[in-house]
Amino acid sequence: MHVIHQRYVAYSEAHYAGNLVDGAYGLALFGDAGTHLAIVTDGHEGLFAGYSSVEFLAPVRGGDVIEVEARLAAKGTRSRTIDFELRVIARSVDGTGAAEILAEPIVATRARGTGVVPANREGSAA
Numbered sequence: 549m550h551v552i553h554q555r556y557v558a559y560s561e562a563h564y565a566g567n568l569v570d571g572a573y574g575l576a577l578f579g580d581a582g583t584h585l586a587i588v589t590d591g592h593e594g595l596f597a598g599y600s601s602v603e604f605l606a607p608v609r610g611g612d613v614i615e616v617e618a619r620l621a622a623k624g625t626r627s628r629t630i631d632f633e634l635r636v637i638a639r640s641v642d643g644t645g646a647a648e649i650l651a652e653p654i655v656a657t658r659a660r661g662t663g664v665v666p667a668n669r670e671g672s673a674a
């Protein structure tokens with residue numbers, strides 16, 4: 549089970565030299581994709597308990613088009629282990645507005661985290 553969100557990264561999201569977007573930007577998108585996945589798997593937005601790993605592998609830049617995948621890796625009683633990946637799928641060529649779809653997506657961020665179905669959720673089996 550997985551969900552994928554795609555979006556354009558506005559130039560105004562860049563925070564550091566070189567048009568670089570901060571890592572927290574991707575983590576916020578992981579939260580949204582994880583919430584979407586929780587709705588699909590459990591009919592509830594869930595609550596995110598934490599990340600066991602986060603890796604920033606390549607830069608995300610203003611003008612990129614990215615996709616964020618949340619994939620169910622394991623299911624506990626109420627816990628849901630989720631693997632996340634942020635990939636750059638299109639990028640500005642020269643800053644003039646010219647841009648290209650990348651032949652191979654660039655994996656920019658990977659993470660593993662745990663979402664939890666609340667105990668008091670109406671209709672929860674837990």
Ligand SMILES: C[C@H](N)CC(=O)SCCNC(=O)CCNC(=O)[C@H](O)C(C)(C)COP(=O)(O)OP(=O)(O)OC[C@H]1O[C@@H](n2cnc3c(N)ncnc32)[C@H](O)[C@@H]1OP(=O)(O)O
Pocket residue numbers: 579582583593594595596597598623624625626627628662663664666667
């Ligand atoms: C994705 C969301 N829609 C949006 C967000 O991200 S919200 C923003 C940040 N998150 C929050 O504000 C949540 C704040 N935390 C809580 O409300 C609670 O801590 C919790 C609901 C996440 C867990 O509380 P509780 O239900 O009392 O936990 P437990 O009964 O102890 O455990 C239930 C299961 O969850 C597993 N677990 C709990 N904490 C962690 C953790 N830090 N890391 C990994 N796993 C955790 C625990 O092992 C239980 O698993 P099983 O049900 O046995 O599988």
